[in-house]
Amino acid sequence: MSTIEKKEFWFVVGSQQLYGEEALAEVRKHAQKMTNELNESGILPCPIVLQDLAVSADKITAMMKEANYRDEVAGIITWMHTFSPAKMWIRGMKLLQKPLLHLATQFNESIPWETIDMDFMDLNQSAHGDREYGFINARLNKQNKVIVGHWKRSETQKQIADWMNVAVAFNESFNIKVARFGDNMRNVAVTEGDKVEAQIQFGWTVDYFGIGDLVQYVNKVKEEEIADLLAEYADLYEFEYGAYSKEDWEASVKVQASYEIAIQRFLDDGGYNAFTTNFEDLYGMKQLPGLAVQRLMAKGYGFAGEGDWKTAALDRLLKVMSNNQSTGFMEDYTYELAAGKESVLQSHMLEVDPTLGGNKPKIIVSPLGPGNKEDPARLVFDGKAGDGVVVSMADFGTHYKLLINEVSMFEPEFPAPKLPVARVLWNIKPNFHDGVKAWIENGGGHHTVVSLNLTTEQIVNYAKLVDLEYVIIK
Numbered sequence: 001m002s003t004i005e006k007k008e009f010w011f012v013v014g015s016q017q018l019y020g021e022e023a024l025a026e027v028r029k030h031a032q033k034m035t036n037e038l039n040e041s042g043i044l045p046c047p048i049v050l051q052d053l054a055v056s057a058d059k060i061t062a063m064m065k066e067a068n069y070r071d072e073v074a075g076i077i078t079w080m081h082t083f084s085p086a087k088m089w090i091r092g093m094k095l096l097q098k099p100l101l102h103l104a105t106q107f108n109e110s111i112p113w114e115t116i117d118m119d120f121m122d123l124n125q126s127a128h129g130d131r132e133y134g135f136i137n138a139r140l141n142k143q144n145k146v147i148v149g150h151w152k153r154s155e156t157q158k159q160i161a162d163w164m165n166v167a168v169a170f171n172e173s174f175n176i177k178v179a180r181f182g183d184n185m186r187n188v189a190v191t192e193g194d195k196v197e198a199q200i201q202f203g204w205t206v207d208y209f210g211i212g213d214l215v216q217y218v219n220k221v222k223e224e225e226i227a228d229l230l231a232e233y234a235d236l237y238e239f240e241y242g243a244y245s246k247e248d249w250e251a252s253v254k255v256q257a258s259y260e261i262a263i264q265r266f267l268d269d270g271g272y273n274a275f276t277t278n279f280e281d282l283y284g285m286k287q288l289p290g291l292a293v294q295r296l297m298a299k300g301y302g303f304a305g306e307g308d309w310k311t312a313a314l315d316r317l318l319k320v321m322s323n324n325q326s327t328g329f330m331e332d333y334t335y336e337l338a339a340g341k342e343s344v345l346q347s348h349m350l351e352v353d354p355t356l357g358g359n360k361p362k363i364i365v366s367p368l369g370p371g372n373k374e375d376p377a378r379l380v381f382d383g384k385a386g387d388g389v390v391v392s393m394a395d396f397g398t399h400y401k402l403l404i405n406e407v408s409m410f411e412p413e414f415p416a417p418k419l420p421v422a423r424v425l426w427n428i429k430p431n432f433h434d435g436v437k438a439w440i441e442n443g444g445g446h447h448t449v450v451s452l453n454l455t456t457e458q459i460v461n462y463a464k465l466v467d468l469e470y471v472i473i474k
Contacts, residue, residue, distance in 0.1 A: 007074035007168050009101075010067055011035055011048045014084030014129055017055050023123055024053060027081045030107040034079075034151055043157040045323075046164050048077060054084060060092035068097045075099035075167035077160070080129025081107065082122065086136035093140050099167035099465055100144035101160070102137065104130045105151045143464040166461045169321035173466070174203030176302070176313050179272040182211050182281025184307035190445035191308040193395035201400065202466055204313045207272075215284040217262035229257040237379065238362035244375075252287070252365040253377045259285075259292035267301065274302030274316040276309055279349070279371035288371045290350030290378035291363060297353045300324045304447055305331070305351055310393045311447040318391070318449050321462070326384065326452035328353020330424060342432035343410075343425055346450070350378045352422035356450070358384030358411060366420035383424030385410050388452035390426075391459055392445045403444035404459050405435060405473040409452065424450070430474055438473045 013031045015024060035050040054060045067073045075098045093100075106126035137144050145163050149156035184191045195206045230253065233239075241249045267275060275296075279288045297303050302316025315329045330352070334345040346352075349370060354361055361379040368376055392403045407426040416423065428435030456472060463470040 005072075007046050007171065008072055009046055009048045009075050009077050009164060009167070010063070010073055011050045012054050012060075012063060012076055012078045013050075014054045014078060014080040014089075014133060015082045016084055016088075019082060019122055023082075024055070026123060027053060030081060031079070034107065038151065038157065038160075041154075041157050043154065044161050044164060046074065046168065054078075054088070057088040057091060060089055061095065064092035064096040068095065073098060074164070074171050075101065077101045077103055078133070079103045079105060080126050080133050081124070083125050083129045084133060086132045089133065089136050090140070093137060093142055096142075099163075099170050100137070100142055101163055101167075102130070102134060102144050102146045103151065103160070104134075104146060104148040105156070109150045109152065143467075145461055162455065162458055163461060165321050165323070166458050166465075169317055170462060170465050172320045173317055176203065176274060176316050177205045177207070177270070177272040178274040178276065178302070178309045178312050178316075179267060179270060180206065180208045180276045180307055180309055181214050182276075182278040182307060183208070185278055185280055188306060190394065190447065191306055191310070193310045193393075193400075195309070197395075197400070198310065198313070201468070202313070204309075206309045206313070207270075211281050211283050211285065214262060214266055217266045218258055218285070221258040221261045225261055226254050226257045229261065230254060233257070233363060236361075238360060240362045240364045240380075242364060242366070244365050249365050249377075252375055253291065253363060255286050255374070256289065256291035256377045259287075259289045260295050263289065263292060264296060264299075264301075267296075273300075274309075274312040276304055276307045276312050278305070278307045279368075281307075282371050282373055286374045287376035288350060288368060288373060290368075290376040293351040294354050294379045297328055297351070298324075298355055302329075303351060303353075304329050305348060306447075308447050310395065311445075311449060314391065314393050315449045317462075318451055318454060321458060322451050322453035324355060326355050326386070326388070327454065328356050328450065330356075330390070330448050330450045332446045332448070336425075343427050344436075346383070346424040346426065347421050350376060350421065352379075352381075352424065354379055354381065354422075356383050356409075356424055356452070357381040357422065361422070364420060378420070379422060380420065381422045382412050383409055383422070383426075384452070386452040388426075388450055389454055389456050389459060390448045390450040392448045394443050394445055396443065400468055401443065402459070402463050402468055402470040403439060403442055403473065404456055404470055405429065405439060405444075406456055407450065409450075426450075428473075435473055438471075442471045442473070444473075
């Protein structure tokens with residue numbers, strides 16, 4: 001679940017018949033060399049596949065139609081080796097439904113001043129072709145990504161890799177299915193939203209299930225399955241019994257193990273890759289899923305609490321984009337307002353994503369007031385340090401809006417021996433006061449998804465692909 005079936009990207013090189021077959025043969029040779037070396041770089045997450053030269057409207061249109069049809073094709077990378085009259089591209093670009101990258105580069109890095117002649121100029125006029133091709137994409141409002149730089153440079157290849165991850169996530173967005181176990185938390189505003197519009201705009205399917213549907217799965221979990229999972233926990237985590245007897249502690253953990261098995265089985269049977277729970281809707285369950293949810297998030301399933309399906313879907317989307325590296329559901333909880341140390345403590349009542357952890361988690365059992373159920377088990381750890389980006393999806397009734405803020409996570413300075421949940425701390429950019437104020441004024445929610453693996457630029461690239469309004473807090 002944490003990885004997606006490998007995709008490929010088609011490499012389409014622009015030229016025209018005007019220069020003759022000898023010149024086009026050289027274009028093909030250069031394009032193949034670029035393809036081979038980019039694939040061998042070890043930087044790109046997906047292979048690029050060279051296509052026929054784009055020298056006519058018919059060829060371009062046929063390639064774009066085929067790219068739309070082929071599920072394994074996640075996007076198109078175009079390069080203008082020569083001048084390529086842009087009216088040839090109109091029909092194909094209008095039909096293309098996959099992400100589009102315009103790589104503004106050229107085969108040679110430097111101009112060969114001692115030998116340069118008009119034959120060289122005609123063959124290597126990417127600067128000329130970029131403007132013509134770029135104009136038609138701008139006029140068609142393609143929202144394509146433009147990357148400028150020589151193709152051999154690692155920084156250019158890294159930019160291509162980052163865009164590829166966004167493109168893969170864009171395609172996967174139409175496969176996101178959220179299972180809601182119960183409804184939204186009562187009287188909470190930010191967890192509401194238009195599910196039909198979300199499916200139209202983002203491709204997300206959101207389905208409701210009564211908690212009894214899940215309980216049926218829980219009741220079918222076998223004792224030997226629970227025992228096997230408990231042994232796995234022992235290999236991965238520290239066990240802290242606290243004030244509980246070993247027997248009572250294990251009994252609580254076994255409940256969570258049964259939930260992990262049942263929820264994953266339910267999701268997989270229905271083709272779901274994200275889910276929500278709600279502590280107000282637990283009829284027939286002994287505990288609120290805690291450890292179970294954390295384990296599933298670590299496997300790549302999207303999640304959000306209190307029935308917040310928008311954040312659960314966003315969590316899954318960003319996990320795909322980041323290959324599930326240091327990315328997860330989060331909630332603003334408590335401020336640190338000491339002068340010069342202003343920051344935000346991020347946590348949740350149970351469900352903090354282990355991919356954000358900076359130390360070995362321990363399993364503890366502790367009472368939980370909300371839900372009025374048995375004491376649930378959960379993973380407790382401290383968040384890692386690093387720069388990242390936090391996002392929140394809001395439904396304003398007339399449209400969706402994405403809030404984006406860069407943050408700097410840091411390791412806690414002080415222990416918190418009585419805090420029975422995992423904790424993540426971060427500083428807000430540009431600074432605490434302006435950042436918090438702007439987030440509130442723009443309607444940013446308390447449920448978010450944070451990633452230490454993604455950048456603001458990648459989030460913006462996705463927002464543009466789905467025509468999503470976004471605000472960058474900076």
